[in-house]
Structure formats: structure tokens, C-alpha cells
Amino acid sequence: MLNIKEIRNNPDFFIQNLKKRNLDNSEKLIKEILDLDKEYREFLEKKEKLLSSRNQISKELGQNKNDQAKFNELSKKVSDIKKQVQELDDQSSNSFEKLNNILMSIPNIPDENIPVGKDETENLFIKDYGKIVSKKNIKPHDEIAENLNIIDFETAVKISGSRFVILKDSLAKLERALISFMLDVHTQENGYKEYSVPVIVNEDAMYGTGQLPKFREDQFQLNNNQWLIPTSEVSLTNMISNSIIDYEKLPLRFVAATQCFRAEAGAAGKDTKGMIRQHQFAKVELVSIIQPEFRLNELDRMVSCAELILQKLDLPYRIMLLSSGDMGFSAEKTFDLEVWLPSQNKYREISSCSSCGTFQAARMKARYKSVDGKNNLVATLNGSGLAVGRTIVALLENYLNEDGSVSIPSALTPYMNGLTKL
């Protein structure tokens, strides 16, 4: 959530920066915010003054219990105040609610050093890694796995619906191996602490990381007010909501592997074949909580932690710095890691690492105690390390042998019970 005080002090900054995020009506939006804010504070101030006098009179009343005439007079006074307070209270909370709804629906301000652009075509190439070898037999991953009889889309459709998949035998094992492998690398080499977290969260958590209120239709909602997480970023980051962390405890680095759930509304016709875009998929997620001044270094660090997985798996990839128009709602700066998919002859996103600055922390009231004893908002970062489903896709296609089998990269063999091929 953007800081209302900062908007008050420098509205133009926000107008210009929101334009970078394709919010063309930002002047109107900021004006509306400032008006509501002013209105709210006026109501609030009036109300509090009245409450103050009410409190004082109430005190006097207690001292004048025995003086009937005075008691009645003062009682009447307070009753009058009460009515006015009621009205002002309605007005102020009405303004506040409107203000808050708008603020909660506005995306984060992009970092000043990222490319300004409309969409993904203006993302900036940072680097690539690994050789793309031209191969004779190139097949899409779903065909490869079907030929090996280790994947079953039809049965998944029967029991669940479209965009679900069943992995079988060695491929199911591969998923499990990948999860263990990634968790081991992040906990043993990258300094993250492993968690096993709920995949069902309450509405506050979904607001905290920014899935709500704007992206309701992308989520799976359970009855009550509970939601299936679209990423374990939600569970991990919200662990620190409404808390004040000691300075010396920072940074916190969390990693978790969970199933993730996405409604994929609005993705009709996109990646309908195969397991690139599913309603449910496994993902290993990295989250860092850190003092804001160190957040961009931490982002670079996080990217290299994700890269390490790809390097150990020896998969060709490239890194893109997202343009302002292509970033997620909560992000101020995002690097995408894209893995090479031979069948599509292009790179596809396999990890997205973002700094959210204090944007999420403001929503979830996550603070740290600074050296001089002040409570400041923390910065939050998250990144995939990696999306397991898409890693499977990449392995199937990049490790396909001429006989139709698929080799297992050596980094994974310790996790595959001696199996070296699918």
C-alpha cells in the first residue's frame, strides 16, 4: 500500500510513476485520494474534539452524582454531543473506507532504474547462460511424457477438470526429487530457512501480499473467508504480519515448497496443451525480509540463488529485467528467469524474483525496530526457486534423447533412487 503521507507531500511523483504502470488516469486518481484524505482528517479532527469534551464532562458527572440539577444538565449536554459524534463518526469512517479501498487497489511505484514500457516487449535483456544446442528430435514435453507413459491428462480431467495433470512413476518421482533438491540447495547453500506452511489462508493474508482486493477472480476461494494460495509467498510473507522484528534478526530468509493454486481466469486459450499453465502446480518459493536500504542487493542475491538451481540442472536460461508495464501489482523491481524450451523455440518464465519494497509491509503492518528504537516498515522480497512444474517441462525437453528417453541431470540422481533415465 502506498503511503498516504508521501502522496500528500509529493502528489506529482505518484502521478508520474503510476503512469509508468499504464494507469493513464493517475491525475484523477491522486486527486480523488487527496480529497478523501482531507475530508477524512477534517471529520476525524472534529470528532475527536467532541469526544474530548465528552470525556471531560463525563468525568465531572461522576463527581456530581449527588447534585441532581447539575447531573441532569450535564447529562443533557453529553447526549447532544453523542448525536454529533455519531454523525461525524459515520462520515469519517465512510471517507476512510473509500480512501482505503482506493489505496489498496493501486499498484506499487516502480523502481527508478527499471525500463519504462508498456508490456513484456520492452523488458530488458540482462544476460543468458548455457548453450542452446540444435537437436534433431525436438518434441513438446507432453508428447515426450505421454510416449514414456508417465503422464496422464485424461484421468486428471475426469477427476478434476481441465488444467490439471497426473504424473506417474518416474515423473512423479522426478517432481519429488526436484523439490528435495531445490530445498536442499536453498537451505544448505543459500542460507534460507525451510518452512512447511498452510496452503489455505484467510482474507487478511491475501490482502497483505496484494492478491486482494484486485485479483479476486484469479484465486480459488473456499467457503468461509479462506483462500487457496496462488504461491507460498502469501503464507511465508504473512508470517511476519502485524509484528515488530528486532533489527539484529534481519534479514529473514524463508523457503517453502507448496502446491500453488491459480484460477487462470483470463488465460483462456493460453498454453492449453501440456503442463505449462495449470490450476495446481508445485513451486519452491523464496522470501526475504530485510531493512529497506538493503533490498536491492538482496534482490540480486535472490536472483543468483534461483540461478544456482538452473545452473546445477544445466538448463539454458536468460534473465530479463521487467519493464514497468509488465510487473506484478506489488513489485517495484522484478527479474524474470526464463528457461529454454526447444519445442517452443523460445525462453519461458520459470522464476520471477521481485522486490516489493515496503508495499506489502504497509498492508500487513510488518515492521522492524531500528537501531535508534523506531518502528519502520520492512522490505519484502519473493522469488521462485523454482516453479517445479515448469522445471519438469524444461528437463523433459532439454534432456530428451534420440531414443525417446529422457536423461536425468547428475545433480538429481542422488534423489532418484539410482534412476538415471525416464
Added chain:
RNA sequence: GGACAGGUGGGUGAGAGGCUGAAACCAGCUGGUUGCUAACUAGCCUUACGAGUAACAUCGUAACGAGGGUUCGAAUCCCUCCCUGUCCGCCA
């Protein structure tokens, strides 16, 4: 799921309509004294928002699990919900 008991500051824990933003103790912080690795002592020690300030200070309002209600006045009384504990049932 049922019955009972609870939910108060960093922790323990009092308070049972106005004297309580909250006793006492512990921890922590700042100083004083003695000296030696501890004792004594004075003070400070929740948060959010608003006003105010160059920044402090200061002032106001609110918060005792959450949300409503009763009352001139609620941590305290009433209702709903959430959570924790214990016992029972069910269950991986």
C-alpha cells in the same frame, strides 16, 4: 463436533462500571552509589492515527482477542464471532 475454563503491556499477572493506558513482579533502557562481575537506588519502558515541531517536546483520540450493544461513562455488564487450554467424540 459437544461440555467446561480462559484470552489484559516484551513475560508473569492484578483489576470486576468513573480514582486504570492499566497495580505488582521479572526482563530491558538511562543515570546514581558501592565496588566487583554482583548488590542497592532514582527514573524511563505499548501502539496507531490526528494536531503540532526544522526535528524533538507536547497535546488530543483510540486500543485490555475481534466486532456490535447497554450506559452520561466499559478492560469491567450483555450479544455474536475468532482463538487457546482441558475433557469427551471423530480422525491422518
